[in-house]
Each structure stands twice: as structure tokens, then as C-alpha cells.
Amino acid sequence: MLLEIEDLSVKFKTDSGMLEALRPVSFSVAESEVLGVVGESGSGKSVTNLALMGLLPANAQITAKKILFNRKNLDLNSQKELRKIRGSQIAMIFQDPMTALNPSLTVGYQMIETLRCHFDISKDVAKKRALGLLERVGIAQAEKRFTAYPFELSGGMSQRVMIAMAISCHPKLLIADEPTTALDVTIQKQILDLLLDLQKENKMSMIFVSHDLALVRKYSHRVQVMYAGEIAESGRTEDVIQHPHHPYTFGLLKARPSAHEGGAKESLYAIPGVVPSLKARPTGCQFHPRCSRSTDVCVNVDPKLTGTSQKFACHHPLETP
Amino acid sequence: MKDFFLELSRDIRKNKGALAGLVLILVFMLLAIFAPLLSPYAPDQVIEGALRLPPGTQLNNNFFLFGTDDIGRDLFSRLLYGSRVSLLVGLSVVVLAASLGTLMGLLAGYFGGWTDRVISRAMDFIMALPSVLFAIVIVAVLGPGLVNAIVAVSIVALPNFTRLIRAQVLAEKNKQYVQAARLYGASHLRILFKEILPNCLAPLIVQGSLGFSDGVLNCAALGFLGLGAQAPTPEWGTMLSDARSFLETSPWMVNLPGICILLVVLSFNLLGDGLRDALDPRLKNRA
Amino acid sequence: MSLLQVKNLKKSYVTKSMLGKDEEHPVLKGISFELPENKILGVVGESGCGKSTLAKVLTRLEEFNEGEITFNGRNLKDIAAKEFPHEIQMVFQDPYQSLNPRKKAWEIIADPILVTENISRAEAKARALEMMKKVGLLAETAERYPHQFSGGQRQRLGIARALMLRPKLLILDEPVSALDVSIQAQVLNLLLDLQKEFKLSMIFISHDLTVVKHVCDETLVLYFGEIVERAPSAKLFTDPQHVYTKKLLESAP
Numbered sequence: 099m100l101l102e103i104e105d106l107s108v109k110f111k112t113d114s115g116m117l118e119a120l121r122p123v124s125f126s127v128a129e130s131e132v133l134g135v136v137g138e139s140g141s142g143k144s145v146t147n148l149a150l151m152g153l154l155p156a157n158a159q160i161t162a163k164k165i166l167f168n169r170k171n172l173d174l175n176s177q178k179e180l181r182k183i184r185g186s187q188i189a190m191i192f193q194d195p196m197t198a199l200n201p202s203l204t205v206g207y208q209m210i211e212t213l214r215c216h217f218d219i220s221k222d223v224a225k226k227r228a229l230g231l232l233e234r235v236g237i238a239q240a241e242k243r244f245t246a247y248p249f250e251l252s253g254g255m256s257q258r259v260m261i262a263m264a265i266s267c268h269p270k271l272l273i274a275d276e277p278t279t280a281l282d283v284t285i286q287k288q289i290l291d292l293l294l295d296l297q298k299e300n301k302m303s304m305i306f307v308s309h310d311l312a313l314v315r316k317y318s319h320r321v322q323v324m325y326a327g328e329i330a331e332s333g334r335t336e337d338v339i340q341h342p343h344h345p346y347t348f349g350l351l352k353a354r355p356s357a358h359e360g361g362a363k364e365s366l367y368a369i370p371g372v373v374p375s376l377k378a379r380p381t382g383c384q385f386h387p388r389c390s391r392s393t394d395v396c397v398n399v400d401p402k403l404t405g406t407s408q409k410f411a412c413h414h415p416l417e418t419p
Numbered sequence: 420m421k422d423f424f425l426e427l428s429r430d431i432r433k434n435k436g437a438l439a440g441l442v443l444i445l446v447f448m449l450l451a452i453f454a455p456l457l458s459p460y461a462p463d464q465v466i467e468g469a470l471r472l473p474p475g476t477q478l479n480n481n482f483f484l485f486g487t488d489d490i491g492r493d494l495f496s497r498l499l500y501g502s503r504v505s506l507l508v509g510l511s512v513v514v515l516a517a518s519l520g521t522l523m524g525l526l527a528g529y530f531g532g533w534t535d536r537v538i539s540r541a542m543d544f545i546m547a548l549p550s551v552l553f554a555i556v557i558v559a560v561l562g563p564g565l566v567n568a569i570v571a572v573s574i575v576a577l578p579n580f581t582r583l584i585r586a587q588v589l590a591e592k593n594k595q596y597v598q599a600a601r602l603y604g605a606s607h608l609r610i611l612f613k614e615i616l617p618n619c620l621a622p623l624i625v626q627g628s629l630g631f632s633d634g635v636l637n638c639a640a641l642g643f644l645g646l647g648a649q650a651p652t653p654e655w656g657t658m659l660s661d662a663r664s665f666l667e668t669s670p671w672m673v674n675l676p677g678i679c680i681l682l683v684v685l686s687f688n689l690l691g692d693g694l695r696d697a698l699d700p701r702l703k704n705r706a
Numbered sequence: 707m708s709l710l711q712v713k714n715l716k717k718s719y720v721t722k723s724m725l726g727k728d729e730e731h732p733v734l735k736g737i738s739f740e741l742p743e744n745k746i747l748g749v750v751g752e753s754g755c756g757k758s759t760l761a762k763v764l765t766r767l768e769e770f771n772e773g774e775i776t777f778n779g780r781n782l783k784d785i786a787a788k789e790f791p792h793e794i795q796m797v798f799q800d801p802y803q804s805l806n807p808r809k810k811a812w813e814i815i816a817d818p819i820l821v822t823e824n825i826s827r828a829e830a831k832a833r834a835l836e837m838m839k840k841v842g843l844l845a846e847t848a849e850r851y852p853h854q855f856s857g858g859q860r861q862r863l864g865i866a867r868a869l870m871l872r873p874k875l876l877i878l879d880e881p882v883s884a885l886d887v888s889i890q891a892q893v894l895n896l897l898l899d900l901q902k903e904f905k906l907s908m909i910f911i912s913h914d915l916t917v918v919k920h921v922c923d924e925t926l927v928l929y930f931g932e933i934v935e936r937a938p939s940a941k942l943f944t945d946p947q948h949v950y951t952k953k954l955l956e957s958a959p
Contacts, residue, residue: 115427138886139857253753283913287957309887312959352892355920362920362940363746363898368891372713372856595804596814599864603818603871604791617808702871 100270100303101150105163105173108145110177110376112157113363117376119145121327122163124403127271132297132304134318134335136311136350140373142327143307147273151190152180168270186216189264193276200250202229202290205232205259206244209266216267231262236292255287258292265296272297273305278313290317311350323347326374328382333408343408343415345389383413391416430697437693443686451502456497459484463651465491468630471669486671494598494672497653498679504654505683508569511628512634518649521579521623525611528588539585542578544563550575551640558646565638565654572637576630580664583626621679621698632684639680655680657691709766709907710741712898715773717759733759734770735931741875746908748903748922748939750915750954755928757911761879765796778874781957791822795873800878801860805852806813811863812838812848818870837866837912856912858889864897869904877909882917894921916957919943928949 105122122144127133137143148154148305152174165172168187172280173179173278192198207229210221217224225244232240235258248256256276264272269270278286294317297304305319306313313323315335322332323344331344342348349369351357358366371388391414401411431437450457459482462467466487469478474494485494527538540553544554555569590616591597600610641647642656651655655676663673717734733756736884751757762768765776766782775782777793785793798804805814816834819825835845841862844938852860861881881897882890898921901908912918918925918939925942927935927950935948946952 138888188904283915284752284953284957287959310959311887316959350887353888354916355891355894356916358920363923365895365898366891366920368895369888372858372889373886595798596806597802598767599796599798599804599867600806600817601789602796603821603867604816605821606789609821612808618806620808678805 099126099132099166100129100168102166103162104165104166105161106146106147106149106160106165107160108154109161110155110157111159114377118379119158119210119327119376120149123324123327124330125322125329125332127303129270129303130301131320132294132306132318134314134321135305135307135324136309136314137294137307137324138309138320138373140326140376143274143324145327146305147190147275147305149174150273151184151188152177153190164347167213185269186210186265186267187269187273188273189267190273190275191257191260191264191277194280195260196248196280199256200258200334201248203247204244205246205248205251209244209259209263212263212415213266214331227266228262232259234296235259235262236288237262240391248411253281254289257285261289261293262297264391265300265302268300269302273304273309275309276309277306279309279320286313293317302405311339311354312356323350324377327376328384328411329403329409329413330385331408331410332403333405335410340348340407341409343405344385344412344418345391345416346385348390348416362374383411427694427697431690431693434513434693434696436689440686440689440693443682444690446687447502447506449682450499451506454499458493458499458697460493460496462497462500462653463492464496466493467491469493471665473669473671474671474675485675488658489665489669490603494675497658498655498675501653501655501676501679502683504565504648504652505639506652508565508572508632509635509683509687511569512519512573512576512638513630515569516576516630516634517580517623517627519573520577521616521619523577523585523589524584525616526579528585529578529592529607529611531612535585537595538581542581546578551637554637555644556639557644558641563646564654565648568638568641569634570615571586571641572634575637576633579630580623580627580632583622584619586616587622588615590617592619625691625695625698628687628694631690633685635680635687636684638705707743708740709743709778710909711774711776712740712764713724713774713776715763715770715775717756717763717768733931734763736773737928737931737933739926739933741907741909741937743874743907745924746910746922748918748925749909749911749928750913750925751916751928751952752913754930757778757928758879760798760928761877761909761911764875765879766790768776785904787819789824791818792871793872794875794877795868795871797861797864797868797876797878797881798882800801801857802852802940804864805860807852810849810851811843811855814852814863815866818867822871833870834866837870838863840869840900841866842892842898850922856889857885857891860895861885861893865893865900869900872904873906875907875909877911879911880913881910883912883914890917897921898935914944915954927954 103126104124106120107122108120110117110119135143149160160174162174165174173262206228210224213224213227229240229244232243237243237255237258278289281289306314306318316333320333321338322336323330325346331338331342331347331348338347339351344353352367353369369388374384380387381397383396383401386396397412401413403409403411431441464480467489468479469487471489472478472483472487473482476483476486483493487493524537527535544613554571554575557574558567563565585605597610597614600614628672639656640648642654643660648657658676659673666673715734715737717732718732721729749757749760763770766870812831812834815837816830819833820830835848838845838848843859882893885893910918910922922939925937925939926933929950935951943955946955
């Protein structure tokens with residue numbers, strides 16, 4: 099296991115009190131594995147990633163029973179420890195490439211800066227490596243782009259640059275937080291194919307966060323469905339998508355227009371209700387107000403994640419054939 | 420709206436500096452309002468034989484808390500009445516500069532084109548000159564006096580408001596809620612005042628607070644140069660100027676008005692800074 | 707009878723330069739299509755194809771350079787400013803930006819009728835509350851501010867506002883793109899219901915093919931300012947003709 103997380107929780111200190119963004123969650127990522135993380139707003143998927151990178155705001159409180167990265171203990175509250183692995187062993191690419199790059203520095207400068215931060219090499223060596231990386235991520239005319247500023251690049255190209263920077267230090271784990279949500283569908287495919295290529299080539303593990311189940315299905319080995327700061331279900335991607343046990347997973351799969359079984363312009367299946375606000379969490383199972391299968395036990399007791407290869411947190415899981 | 424002010428007051432209470440500033444301002448306001456009750460003498464009342472007495476002197480039946488000046492007037496009373504003048508000055512400057520500046524900023528930002536060019540160049544012109552110098556020129560043209568000093572200082576303060584509002588308008592006018600309003604036929608005026616202006620309040624409040632202290636300071640400067648309030652009006656800056664020659668012999672005549680100016684300006688600056696911190700959404704998530 | 711007829715619509719943006727020539731960037735390069743009454747037309751394309759510009763031109767937020775737009779038999783440019791809001795309205799993409807943060811929910815919805823009709827605030831509020839119910843929002847949320855609503859609820863507010871003037875044509879610019887998947891379905895169902903109830907014609911702009919396929923009767927595919935294909939939605943997806951349409955469909959996961 100490359101990454102093992104046990105009981106990671108994140109709370110935010112706000113004027114309205116302590117808000118629990120991430121209830122204690124436990125999961126792991128194996129070497130060379132792509133873990134897809136699916137969730138909607140408030141699910142905690144982004145908070146988890148930011149916590150791993152130490153990028154949460156100052157009012158965040160992170161606690162964990164155990165965090166093992168590469169078989170070594172990792173203290174998410176120690177900026178010192180995080181600085182050593184951030185960028186070099188764990189890298190992250192963000193959703194909006196246009197704002198993730200420094201607008202006043204050229205692409206080349208930013209890449210060289212990243213390389214020289216983690217490796218003791220000269221500017222020339224760094225430049226050569228950077229050019230090689232730009233070519234590897236499919237940027238034609240790498241020399242020309244090297245001296246360009248981020249605003250001169252399109253969304254897709256900016257994302258490629260971000261990927262180049264992220265893999266420049268050969269990280270063991272790449273966290274991709276909705277990397278293609280802001281991009282056109284044709285570019286999306288190119289970027290994700292590229293990521294998957296790089297993942298196989300470098301034997302990198304990847305945490306691929308998305309709200310799009312179809313993408314996660316195509317590009318991940320295992321998937322984890324999150325809801326209101328907890329893990330609802332997890333397992334091998336094909337298993338979860340073909341045989342979901344948690345009603346929320348089932349609802350998500352069914353609510354897509356592509357899954358619609360009726361005729362065009364007929365009502366789509368919609369999960370009733372809304373995601374709970376952090377300030378007013380329901381008791382027991384977080385999904386019970388929206389679940390047609392909920393009973394008394396669901397209102398009172400928050401189900402724990404159970405199961406072997408496929409795990410789910412539900413008192414009345416679906417038994418799909 | 421109510422929510423906005425509720426949250427704002429809560430944020431101010433958390434910021435110690437802003438709170439201190441606010442308290443001081445309230446103290447001065449109370450002093451100004453109750454000056455006639457609190458001051459033992461009239462501000463231009465001359466007491467026989469009470470020339471340049473140091474603070475705390477008792478002469479016959481008269482007690483001078485802050486001493487007297489070179490004509491024999493009680494300094495404490497004059498400072499109290501002076502607070503009225505200063506606060507009035509600050510308020511007038513802010514009201515004048517903010518209202519005219521906001522209007523110009525709204526027009527420049529929203530309509531662009533020549534309206535923007537003319538207004539922005541006018542503001543550039545004002546900003547290109549050192550503020551006190553420009554104020555002096557205006558007063559020289561209009562003639563010395565408190566009212567003209569207020570006008571001059573207001574003109575000098577205009578660009579702060581105009582540019583601020585213009586920038587906000589530029590940011591807001593292309594937003595989708597403004598487009599929606601255009602789509603249902605809202606007139607330009609309605610959009611400017613009902614849609615855009617309410618969203619420009621936060622920086623306006625901060626600038627208003629800081630503008631107050633600028634106004635007081637600049638008017639005091641003009642008063643110091645003899646171009647603002649004229650004798651016998653008890654304005655702190657004028658009092659400073661009149662006391663210049665007595666700096667070594669009767670320092671309280673200089674120090675006390677100076678300290679008053681300092682405190683008022685400081686309190687508005689503290690409040691303004693506190694408001695800015697409270698209203699800056701990016702600072703929301705500090706621990 | 708077609709409600710909307712667009713013939714050879716051209717629009718360019720001009721960047722002015724101080725020295726040298728002004729540069730012209732054509733965004734719409736001669737678009738022609740028709741929208742029959744009571745139908746939903748999908749417009750699909752990627753960034754830079756001109757779909758947002760099309761929306762702005764049709765709502766007269768921007769002017770066009772060449773071509774003809776006929777609405778209900780009349781030239782679009784000839785419709786009086788007072789009449790126009792009752793004919794064409796728009797639902798915007800960004801649920802955060804499309805509502806004035808300083809106004810209450812009912813005020814946002816009631817503003818269109820407060821502007822166009824001579825009615826009291828009380829009456830406007832009553833009608834706004836009615837509309838809120840129609841879009842699935844609780845009356846007690848009427849006094850809240852936008853930041854107190856979720857993305858899906860805000861989008862409902864935007865839809866309510868657009869329908870207050872009972873337009874004949876509703877243009878929707880990526881109305882569900884910014885919403886969570888489980889909420890998208892709710893809002894799409896709402897739109898379909900409202901379309902039937904208010905007998906609306908709609909132009910539904912989206913980059914999401916599966917949504918467009920489900921909601922729209924016919925779909926246009928825009929590529930760099932030109933319509934490259936147009937077909938009834940079902941046929942477009944099962945039997946695409948143009949190379950770009952095929953590429954779009956292939957890229958979708």
C-alpha cells in the first residue's frame with residue numbers, strides 16, 4: 099500500500115461553530131493504482147486531498163489515527179514534513195488550469211522553479227528536462243511555449259503544463275482534483291488519456307476526483323463514493339458501477355440522462371432532497387433524509403463501512419444481482 | 420442588508436483595533452455633542468489675568484484643566500468646542516466627497532466612453548497634485564474660511580471615492596445578474612442605483628472612514644496655514660498655528676491640540692482598517 | 707409556424723489598436739436555423755464555437771453585424787424595448803453570479819414585473835411567491851439572500867425570474883452545467899415541466915451531450931461559428947454525419 103489512511107477527520111473553526119467537513123474516513127491507495135473519488139458538493143472529496151497536501155486554510159483542524167505514506171508515518175499537521183514530500187512525492191493538479199498557474203511568470207520559469215526546488219541541478223539541465231516534459235505531455239513547439247505566459251495558452255494547454263509540472267519530480271502519488279471539469283469534452287479525453295498513459299509509464303498511483311461517474315468508470319481501477327464527509331461505498335470500479343450496494347451510488351448512477359430508461363423529455367430519475375448543510379447535519383446516516391429505504395435505525399445510527407473487497411456504509415444495502 | 424450590518428458589527432467587535440477606534444470616536448462624539456454642558460467657559464471667553472497658565476492651575480475661583488492660551492481663554496473649553504468643528508469638518512468632507520465621488524464613479528464605470536475619459540482625467544489631474552498644495556490653491560481662489568476649506572479638502576478627496584466606485588462598477592457591470600436586469604428592461608438608472616451600487620458598499624464604507632481622518636487632518640493643515648477656520652473659531656489646526664511661537668514657553672498650547680488631532684485621526688484610521696479587514700472576504704478563514 | 711428564424715447571422719468582435727489596423731475576430735460566421743413554436747432546440751459546441759455569443763445576440767444584449775433575425779414574424783431589431791422582455795428571456799449559467807447578492811429571493815424574482823408593470827410591492831411579492839412555488843422553492847425562503855441557497859436552488863430562482871414575464875422564448879445558457887449531478891436531474895425535470903405548463907419554446911445551450919439528447923427535440927452542432935450539423939436529437943446521436951459531431955460523441959466517456 100502506498101497510502102494508508104485511518105480515521106482522517108477535518109473540522110473547520112468558523113463563526114457558526116465547528117463544522118465537520120470530513121468525518122473520520124479510512125481508505126488506502128495501492129501502488130500503481132488509480133483510485134477514483136466521486137462525490138458532489140459537500141462530500142469532502144476535495145477537503146481530503148487538500149488535507150493530504152497541507153493546503154487547507156488556517157482554521158482547519160486535521161486529526162488522524164494513522165497516516166502512512168510509502169510505509170512512513172506522515173503528520174498532516176507538520177508543514178515541515180509535508181514540504182519534503184509535497185511536489186516531489188505527492189503532486190496535485192487542480193481543476194482550473196487558468197488560475198493554477200502564476201500569471202506573471204512564464205511557463206518555463208515556473209517549471210524550472212519546480213525542478214530546482216526538488217533537485218540540485220543547474221538552470222540549463224532544468225530547462226532541458228522541462229522541455230522534455232512539455233513534449234511528453236503533448237505540447238508541440240515546446241520551445242515556443244516555454245517562454246509563453248499562462249494567459250497565452252488555452253485551457254487544455256495550461257492543463258498539460260500543470261501536468262508536466264506535477265510529474266516533473268516523479269511523484270509516487272498524483273492527486274488530480276477534477277482535472278478536466280473546466281475543459282471541453284474533446285480536450286478532456288486527450289488530457290485523461292495522457293494522464294492514464296503517464297500513470298502506467300511512471301507506475302504512479304493516482305487519486306482521480308470527479309463528479310462524473312462515466313469518467314471515473316473509464317479511468318480508474320477502484321472507486322470511492324463520498325457523501326457529506328463520509329465514504330458511502332468503495333470497491334473495484336466495475337463492481338461498484340454494475341452492482342452498487344449503497345442507495346446513493348445507485349441514485350447517482352440512475353440520475354444521469356444517459357441512464358434514462360424512458361423516452362426523451364420524460365422525467366429523469368432524481369434523488370429527492372439536497373445534500374445536507376455542514377451546519378445542520380442529520381442524525382444517524384447522513385443520507386437517510388433522501389433515502390426511500392430508511393428506517394428507524396438509519397435515523398439513529400450512522401452505519402460504518404463494512405464489507406470485504408466491496409465496502410459500503412448502509413443499514414439496508416441494495417442487493418443487486 | 421440587515422444581515423450585512425449584523426455580520427459587520429460582529430466582525431468589528433472581534434477586531435481589537437477597530438473596537439478601540441470606535442470607542443474613541445464615540446467618546447469624541449459625546450464630547451462634541453455635550454460641549455456646552457461640559458465646558459466650564461465659553462470658547463472665546465477671556466478670563467482676566469489668566470494668560471498662558473499651565474494645565475491644572477487654579478486662579479481665584481477658576482480652575483483651568485488644560486491651562487489657558489495667550490489671550491486668556493480656557494484651553495479645555497476651546498478644545499471641546501474644537502471637537503465639534505473637527506468632527507463636523509470630517510463629516511462634511513466625507514459626505515461631499517463620497518456623494519459626488521460615488522456618482523462620478525458610477526457614471527464613469529457604467530457608461531465608459533467619453534464620460535469615463537473626462538471623469539477619469541479630471542481625477543488624474545487632482546491626484547497629480549499634492550493634496551494639501553491643491554487645497555491651498557483652491558482656498559486661495561475661494562478665500563480663507565472654514566467652509567471654503569471644507570470644499571477644498573472635499574475636492575482633493577474626490578478621486579479616492581471616484582476611482583474606488585468606478586473599479587467596483589467595472590467589476591459588477593458585466594456580471595450575469597446585471598445582464599438579467601437589462602434583459603427585463605430595467606433602465607440604466609435603476610441598474611446603477613438598485614443593482615450595482617448596493618454591491619459597492621463595502622469599499623465605500625472603508626474609504627468613508629479613512630476619508631474622515633484625511634478630512635480632519637487636511638483641514639487642520641489648512642487651519643495651521645491660516646487658510647481654514649479663522650479666529651476666533653476654535654479649530655484645532657488654527658489653535659496649533661496660533662500657538663507656534665509659544666512652543667518653548669507654553670508647550671501645552673501646542674501639544675494638546677496636536678494630541679487631539681492625533682487621537683481623532685488615529686481612531687478613524689483604526690476603525691477604517693478594522694472595517695477593511697472585516698469586509699475583506701479573503702480574510703474570512705483565518706484561524 | 708416558426709417562432710424564430712435566423713438567416714445568415716454574422717457577428718465579429720473588433721479589437722481596436724492604437725496604431726495599425728483594428729483586428730476583426732469573427733465569432734458567428736453565417737448561422738441559419740429555425741425554431742418552431744413549443745419546441746426545444748439544443749445548441750452544442752465547445753468553447754469558442756459562438757454559442758454564448760448566439761445567446762447574447764438573440765437577447766439583444768449584443769448587436770450583430772449581418773443577417774436577419776425574425777421573431778414571431780417581426781424583425782428582432784424592430785421589437786420595442788418595452789415589449790421585448792415579454793418575448794424573450796434568458797436563464798444564465800452561473801448560479802452564483804446571476805443573482806444580486808444584496809437582494810432577497812422574492813425581490814429578485816419580482817423585479818421584472820416591478821420594472822415593467824405598475825403594481826404595488828405587495829402584489830409583486832404575492833406573484834413572486836406563486837412562481838417560487840411553481841419552481842419548487844418553499845415560500846418561507848422568500849426573505850433569504852442568494853448565499854443562503856444551494857446551487858440548484860439558485861438556478862431555480864433564476865428560472866423563476868425568467869418566467870415572470872411569461873416570455874415566448876426562453877434561452878438557457880448552460881443552465882445545469884454548474885450543478886451537482888443529482889441536482890441536474892431535478893432541474894432538468896423542472897424545466898421540462900415548465901416548458902409544458904407555460905408553452906415555452908426553448909433554446910438550450912450546453913456542452914453536455916447526454917443532457918441535450920434527453921431534453922431537446924432537435925440539436926444544432928456549432929463549430930467555430932458555423933453550424934456543422936443539425937438533426938433531431940435522437941438521430942444526431944445514433945447517426946451523426948459530420949466529422950466533428952462524430953468526434954464529440956466519441957470523446958464523451
